[in-house]
Amino acid sequence: MQIDKIETIPFSIPMKKPSHWGKAGYRDAAEGVLVRIYTDEGIVGTAEAIPRPYIYGETLFSIKNTLDQLLIPDLIGIDPFAMELMWEIMSRVAWNPSSKSAIDMALFDIKAQACKVPVYKFLGGYNNRVPVSYMVSLKPIPEMIEEAVKNCEGGIRTFKIKVGRELKKDIEVVTQLRKRLGEEVGLYVDANQGYSLLESLSFFRACEELGILCVEEPIPVYQKSARKKISIFSSVPIMGDDSCFTIGDVMQEVELGALGVINIKTSRTGYYQSQKITHLAEAAGIVCAIGSQGASGVGTLTAGHFAAASPAVKFPSELTSFLKHKDDLLIELPRIDDGFLNLSSKVGLGISIDEEKLKKYTIR
Numbered sequence: 001m002q003i004d005k006i007e008t009i010p011f012s013i014p015m016k017k018p019s020h021w022g023k024a025g026y027r028d029a030a031e032g033v034l035v036r037i038y039t040d041e042g043i044v045g046t047a048e049a050i051p052r053p054y055i056y057g058e059t060l061f062s063i064k065n066t067l068d069q070l071l072i073p074d075l076i077g078i079d080p081f082a083m084e085l086m087w088e089i090m091s092r093v094a095w096n097p098s099s100k101s102a103i104d105m106a107l108f109d110i111k112a113q114a115c116k117v118p119v120y121k122f123l124g125g126y127n128n129r130v131p132v133s134y135m136v137s138l139k140p141i142p143e144m145i146e147e148a149v150k151n152c153e154g155g156i157r158t159f160k161i162k163v164g165r166e167l168k169k170d171i172e173v174v175t176q177l178r179k180r181l182g183e184e185v186g187l188y189v190d191a192n193q194g195y196s197l198l199e200s201l202s203f204f205r206a207c208e209e210l211g212i213l214c215v216e217e218p219i220p221v222y223q224k225s226a227r228k229k230i231s232i233f234s235s236v237p238i239m240g241d242d243s244c245f246t247i248g249d250v251m252q253e254v255e256l257g258a259l260g261v262i263n264i265k266t267s268r269t270g271y272y273q274s275q276k277i278t279h280l281a282e283a284a285g286i287v288c289a290i291g292s293q294g295a296s297g298v299g300t301l302t303a304g305h306f307a308a309a310s311p312a313v314k315f316p317s318e319l320t321s322f323l324k325h326k327d328d329l330l331i332e333l334p335r336i337d338d339g340f341l342n343l344s345s346k347v348g349l350g351i352s353i354d355e356e357k358l359k360k361y362t363i364r
Contacts, residue, residue: 001114002079005038006072006103008064011361013296014326020138021162022192025054030296030325033063034358035102037110039080045109046351047302049102050267050293055242058098060363066099075103080110083272097245097268098293104270105302105349113348119302120343123271123309129340130307133158133186133316134323135292138165141173148177151323157339158186158316160216163203164194171206178210186316190216193242197226204234213315214239214261224256231258239263241291250277254284261315263291266303278312289315297322297330301349304334304341317341329353329361 018028032048051060090100112122134156163170200218216239237260290307307317331352335342
């Protein structure tokens with residue numbers, strides 16, 4: 001079997017409400033590039049590449065151009081099972097993690113289909129359901145509480161709360177959420193590197209009293225010694241995300257010893273590199289979660305299969321972004337019941353694209 005053709009289709013799906021995070025993070029649509037890899041045996045693999053210009057420097061059209069001009073021409077004719085060769089070829093192009101990861105995951109979709117198993121079984125088969133979390137973005141406190149309560153009533157049992165702009169408000173919203181949702185609901189927060197060391201120490205003290213599961217990236221990631229001080233000061237673990245872009249980053253964080261949780265995003269490290277991260281984390285005794293870049297249903301399924309495959313993924317995973325969107329490209333949306341994403345037994349990723357909706361949301 002060999003790669004015959006690779007198709008790249010930029011799309012944009014409007015959100016129900018805009019999402020805000022960090023100092024200036026904002027999005028009002030789920031944008032991505034749908035990647036479809038065709039083989040000479042008729043098997044088609046599907047994934048999406050998600051732009052994050054202020055994080056990875058990739059835009060919707062830089063992704064498409066990188067794929068079309070720099071990556072795809074060298075991949076035609078390659079055996080989809082030749083993953084080491086594939087990554088060697090892609091590594092000739094610097095950075096562009098989202099572009100490369102979409103290729104990676106679409107190839108795993110092909111391989112699992114060829115072996116007639118779901119991707120989560122092909123990757124390790126640890127489970128077929130994943131506990132999920134729901135992200136509450138920055139808004140006025142009453143709106144944040146309303147959003148969390150509504151989704152808690154819908155069965156979600158863990159919530160990620162965006163903070164990092166105003167310490168006093170952040171402590172207040174987390175305090176109110178704990179009171180409204182109760183002790184049995186899991187809460188963790190993401191500061192998007194928004195605090196100083198002193199602000200972090202105050203915030204972590206409040207988090208200890210409120211039973212917060214972890215704090216994601218409280219301070220700028222380059223402040224290594226300060227993050228180590230926080231980890232010694234508080235029993236609340238630090239979750240690494242922006243500090244864990246690559247395998248090399250994760251190795252440095254393991255050596256530093258400040259993290260308790262690593263947030264893996266398959267949309268930036270694909271499956272092949274993400275598996276290496278889970279193995280490093282397991283060896284270091286660090287728990288993993290699977291994060292989201294605001295994925296559509298396509299990205300939700302790709303991330304969900306990886307989350308189900310490994311016992312290292314013990315933390316609830318961010319697989320609910322598609323619930324914030326007005327529509328989707330999938331014929332059948334991912335199933336979330338009682339706080340779990342349930343994966344089907346369909347071979348590969350089980351992705352079925354609604355072609356009419358794809359035409360509707362394609363950006364020309």
